[in-house]
Amino acid sequence: MTELRAVPSEPSPAGRVRVSELGPSFDLLAAVGDRGFLMEHGGIGVAGSAAGGFAVTLEGGGGVDLELTQESIRSASRSVLRRLRSLDRDGAALSPVAVGAIPFIGHEVTLFTPRRVVRRDHPGSTRLIEIFDDQDDASAFVPEPVGHGAIPHEAFSDLQLTPVPSPGTYKEAVRTATQEIRTGELRKVVLARQIRVEAGRVLDPLLLAARLRAVDPDAYTFVAPTSLGMMVGASPELLVSKHGAEIRSNPLAGSAPRSGDPDEDRANASALTDSNKDREEHAIVVEAVAATLRPFCEELTWDPEPVLLPTANVWHLSTRFHGVLHDEATDVLQLVAALHPTPAVGGSPREAALATIDRLEPFERGTYAGPVGWMDAEGDGEWAIALRCAELSGDRATLFAGAGIVADSDPEAELDETERKFRAFLDSLRWG
Numbered sequence: 001m002t003e004l005r006a007v008p009s010e011p012s013p014a015g016r017v018r019v020s021e022l023g024p025s026f027d028l029l030a031a032v033g034d035r036g037f038l039m040e041h042g043g044i045g046v047a048g049s050a051a052g053g054f055a056v057t058l059e060g061g062g063g064v065d066l067e068l069t070q071e072s073i074r075s076a077s078r079s080v081l082r083r084l085r086s087l088d089r090d091g092a093a094l095s096p097v098a099v100g101a102i103p104f105i106g107h108e109v110t111l112f113t114p115r116r117v118v119r120r121d122h123p124g125s126t127r128l129i130e131i132f133d134d135q136d137d138a139s140a141f142v143p144e145p146v147g148h149g150a151i152p153h154e155a156f157s158d159l160q161l162t163p164v165p166s167p168g169t170y171k172e173a174v175r176t177a178t179q180e181i182r183t184g185e186l187r188k189v190v191l192a193r194q195i196r197v198e199a200g201r202v203l204d205p206l207l208l209a210a211r212l213r214a215v216d217p218d219a220y221t222f223v224a225p226t227s228l229g230m231m232v233g234a235s236p237e238l239l240v241s242k243h244g245a246e247i248r249s250n251p252l253a254g255s256a257p258r259s260g261d262p263d264e265d266r267a268n269a270s271a272l273t274d275s276n277k278d279r280e281e282h283a284i285v286v287e288a289v290a291a292t293l294r295p296f297c298e299e300l301t302w303d304p305e306p307v308l309l310p311t312a313n314v315w316h317l318s319t320r321f322h323g324v325l326h327d328e329a330t331d332v333l334q335l336v337a338a339l340h341p342t343p344a345v346g347g348s349p350r351e352a353a354l355a356t357i358d359r360l361e362p363f364e365r366g367t368y369a370g371p372v373g374w375m376d377a378e379g380d381g382e383w384a385i386a387l388r389c390a391e392l393s394g395d396r397a398t399l400f401a402g403a404g405i406v407a408d409s410d411p412e413a414e415l416d417e418t419e420r421k422f423r424a425f426l427d428s429l430r431w432g
Contacts, residue, residue: 019094020141022118022126029206029213030143031118031128035230037099038209038223039373039382041238043123046097046374048114050225054131055112094119094127095377101224101231101367101386104341105354111375112225116141150207152430156197161426164194165362170418171411173360174403180356181407188284189347189356192402193418194363197429203392205230208432212388215428216312220384222372226391231367232432233389236311239339239371240293241382242332247323249293252309253285253344253404254278254317257420269308269315277408282306282317284406285343289321292338296330297323313424331379336371345369345385345402366391368400388425392432399425 032038033049040047097119100111113131120126128141165173170193177189205223212234213221219234238250256272259265272278286302294300300323309318346369347353357365368391373383390399401421403414 016132017096018130018132020128020130022128024124024126026118026120026126026143027146028118028120029146029210031116032206032209032223033144035225036223037112037114037225037374039099039220039384040213040222041220041382041384042218044120045382046099046117046119048097048099048117050112050114053112053114055110094121094129096129096131097374097376097381099224099374101222101226101372102336102340102370103367104345104365104370144206146206146210150210150431153201155430156199156426160198160200162196162198164196167415167419169362171415174405174409174411174414176360177356177405178407178409178411181405184352185349186352186356187348188281188343188404188406189353189360190343190345190369190402190404191357191414192361192365192368192400193422195399195401195422195426197390197397197399197426199395199397199429199432202395203397203429203432205232205392205432208232208390208392208429209234211428211431219311219388220372220382222384222386222389224367224372224386226367228366229391229393231372231386231389231391233372233386235372235384235387235389236309236314236316237344237385237387239342239373239383239385240332240335242325242330242335243380245325245328247293247297247321247325247335249289249321249323249339250318251285251289251321251342251344252316252318253282254306255417256315258310258313258315269310272315272317273306273308277406278317279306280408281404281406282319284348286319288343288348289319289339292342293321293323293335296325296327296335296338298326299324313420329379332373332375332381332383333379336373336383340371341369342385344404345387347404365400369402388421390425390429397429397432399429401425 028040028047031047036049038047039045096113098111098113102109115131117129180186209223209232216234221234224231237252240249256268302321303319306317306319309316371383372386375381390397401418403417
């Protein structure tokens with residue numbers, strides 16, 4: 001890829017844009033290619049290959065705990081927008097996009113602009129957007145077939161799975177966190193675990209993404225390159241989207257297991273809505289999101305009570321936000337920077353929660369629980385939180401799962417929540 005540092009004085013890459021219509025049944029996964037990107041929700045989204053694209057590194061800095069500060073993201077996003085707008089100089093109907101996964105906490109972020117990206121903004125409108133240098137040949141777009149009919153492999157044995165930390169150590173971390181919440185300023189912290197998988201075969205991120213999408217088509221299915229491999233997941237949680245002056249966010253917190261028995265499933269859902277512990281966990285998130293988005297908006301509304309959101313394996317408490325911006329020029333990355341990390345993935349207060357995570361989690365999260373998504377030249381875009389995911393590298397995978405800890409959290413129940421999330425994902429990984 002052509003490397004471009006996000007420095008305002010640097011010239012924009014030269015190029016011209018061509019937009020073509022594709023059929024409404026085109027599979028976005030077919031446009032991902034090697035080390036590419038996908039973000040799809042209900043059939044709507046973007047996909048493109050990193051091959052030959054423009055990489056833009058956004059350098060973070062400052063901050064005590066959150067090294068990727070709001071201001072560094074804002075200045076970097078403006079730099080990205082200048083480059084994208086220069087590429088769109090021929091007046092294309094749709095602009096190219098910057099895509100990528102932002103680390104949960106990190107010094108720098110690399111977004112890339114695919115030379116070829118497929119965008120489906122609404123059903124029936126699927127467009128291929130191509131960037132060409134003056135010396136490039138306008139070669140035909142050949143989508144990569146995705147093996148949707150793959151046969152699952154055998155279930156992984158215990159010998160192939162390494163939990164980090166161990167279940168006992170995780171429960172001890174939960175006990176420590178609840179004690180600190182009861183005696184200090186900390187109100188909530190999200191503690192995560194890993195399972196490291198030695199698959200014994202090379203894992204295919206596109207096959208895994210296809211399986212995750214089939215299991216839960218309403219989730220935000222994503223594929224994104226990382227420094228270690230490919231992050232693949234199906235997140236239930238929208239951090240923020242922006243289209244014109246309109247913004248949306250859908251934070252989740254509080255969960256209960258789904259069941260194949262209808263009566264048990266309804267009972268689990270009812271218990272979740274009545275749970276003081278889960279409602280407190282959710283209220284902390286809603287308060288933070290409302291306080292963050294309100295200064296940007298002339299109108300901001302949200303569900304007065306949490307609503308149930310069903311996924312394939314878990315019930316969630318959900319609150320849907322809708323806002324109208326004061327200034328339509330506000331770009332989606334500004335909103336991402338202001339919101340991340342919400343208490344849904346970090347905790348509250350933010351600084352105390354991040355310090356607790358750093359002390360109690362024995363691994364780096366990388367892009368797990370960070371924003372993943374895209375932004376176009378108008379500053380519009382959509383960013384989910386990288387949850388229900390794994391980082392694939394050759395024949396190995398690292399799975400992530402977390403649980404929100406508040407004063408009344410039970411260590412055994414929080415461990416069980418992470419185990420349920422792992423079991424569901426391990427089943428899908430058999431298709432990868």
